[in-house]
Amino acid sequence: MKKVILKIDKKNIPIFIGDHIITKIDFSKYIKGNDVVIITNKVLAKLHLDKLKKSFKKFNLNTFVLPDGEKYKDINSFTKIHDFLIKNKYGRDLTIIAFGGGVIGDLASFSADTFLRGVNLIHIPTTLLAQVDSSVGGKSGINHSLGKNLIGSFKHPEVIIMDTSYHKTLPKKEFVSGIAEVIKYGIIGSKTFLKWLNTNAESILMKKKEYLVKLIYASVKAKSQVVQKDEKESGIRAYLNYGHTLGHAIESSKKYKGILHGEAVSIGMTFASFISAEKSTLSIEEFNLIENTLIKFGLPVSIPHNIPCAKIIKHIDFDKKKKQGKNNFVLLNSIGKCYITNSLDIKYIEKLVKSFQN
Ligand SMILES: NC(=O)c1ccc[n+]([C@@H]2O[C@H](COP(=O)([O-])OP(=O)(O)OC[C@H]3O[C@@H](n4cnc5c(N)ncnc54)[C@H](O)[C@@H]3O)[C@@H](O)[C@H]2O)c1
Incomplete structure (x- = not known):
């Protein structure tokens, strides 16, 4: 397993890279409280969610599954995520896991930055683009009907896990x-x-x-x-x-x-x-x-x-x-x-x- 440390915003963010590493990570180091919500889409939920869930057995885990596609990186999905988090009465010690490609990464990180003015975030990117680009550097966001990525923020995660085994199912x-x-x-x-x-x-x-x-x-x-x-x-x-x-x-x-x-x-x-x-x-x-x-x-x-x-x-x-x-x-x-x-x-x-x- 390889490791890069991203030093930014007074934080040292570890980025782990390797094959089949998801089960080897001790997530408790990066989670503040007991509540964890995985935000993902239907494609990833079907292919890889059951295995990922095993890594969070110790926590009070919930999942929020969106439809697949760029068109869901919008204000509507953003609102639905917040509705879900508010209805479930999560507090500031919540950790959000962004599990998917760049669409899920951008949307989930913007949600993590705005819910209760900011909760913990962990990125688990599953496309090559999300691993080499969108999950690194803190840009979060959603599209506006007048243009792409026009609403967003800078939100850095606690840790980023890049598991190359996800590429087996990637088209x-x-x-x-x-x-x-x-x-x-x-x-x-x-x-x-x-x-x-x-x-x-x-x-x-x-x-x-x-x-x-x-x-x-x-x-x-x-x-x-x-x-x-x-x-x-x-x-x-x-x-x-x-x-x-x-x-x-x-x-x-x-x-x-x-x-x-x-x-x-x-x-x-x-x-x-x-x-x-x-x-x-x-x-x-x-x-x-x-x-x-x-x-x-x-x-x-x-x-x-x-x-x-x-x-x-x-x-x-x-x-x-x-x-x-x-x-x-x-x-x-x-x-x-x-x-x-x-x-x-x-x-x-x-x-x-x-x-x-x-
Ligand atoms: N934040 C940034 O700095 C930044 C940088 C570049 C791009 N982006 C954003 O990233 C988005 C594009 O990201 P993307 O290319 O990852 O697209 P994506 O998230 O739409 O994923 C592409 C497709 O692959 C599927 N998929 C993802 N992982 C899979 C896996 N392991 N196996 C099978 N299918 C899988 C998805 O469901 C989707 O259908 C755009 O919204 C773009 O604006 C953000």
Whole structure:
């Protein structure tokens, strides 16, 4: 079992990574009182909840099961969770366990941050994306009808458990979508790691446990180092948005249907790398390594032809991370060396979007 300590908000948050580790964790160290509520969805409840429950035999355990899907990361589910917690008369010593992918993680952590002004939280992420990205760094939230993740807070858990055995049941498409974020850590932080991913794509796609542990550990370390330096995204945390400006615009244009987050980010990372090679000093050899790694994992690198270019441009213009009326693109001087620019001409982006459509 591997361990990373995330030092943030005057807290040392242990992150445990390993195969079949869920039954080996002594949760009593991270639980204040006797009451524990697991928040999960129907898919996870059917597949893995019975086993997880065994780890909380000592506690007064309850579960709250939501339907599956991004559309349930909303104010309605948030209210239902609070209704449940209030009706059951839980107090401030409650511990909430977020058991699921990023949807459950974001919703359960926002609930834990707001119920009685904040109760204990434990993350048990079950998708690759939730393990390498959403469960680390404290962003909690729900969607608003006018946009994604517009309501939320920063809420850090007591502990995060990343068990690679959950990947056995994770659909391949979801797994590969998570890989895009893993590749991102290579692109923005380490050419050696990116090359390792490229060389070992086959074993990773076979979900060999030692490879999964290694890539999750490297990703979690990379994300922890960034959020420790810049929790509230006023500086280098923005580098984690590499590929996300176009990625978000593609997701929004498709109304978050028919494309997964990692797939959109993969296209966005290829796009940002292409601009970096044209406008900056990223070498063609490094651009090729980035594109080839994404392709090896079966990730898309061109924009679907059925999305009108005008829609994408409109959404780039509405990106919520846009500052002072300018678009922010994270670009590369070389692999591992990012910078942010807001000086890209929208006409240039428009021309490039058209040339990136398949
Ligand atoms: N907080 C953050 O910093 C942050 C960062 C990135 C993304 N996010 C959010 O994360 C969400 C996306 O997360 P996601 O990609 O994990 O999607 P998700 O939570 O919808 O999970 C994807 C699918 O996999 C299923 N699933 C989960 N674990 C499984 C398992 N072990 N076996 C079988 N099926 C399983 C889920 O039921 C769902 O159908 C979005 O809402 C996004 O906004 C948050």
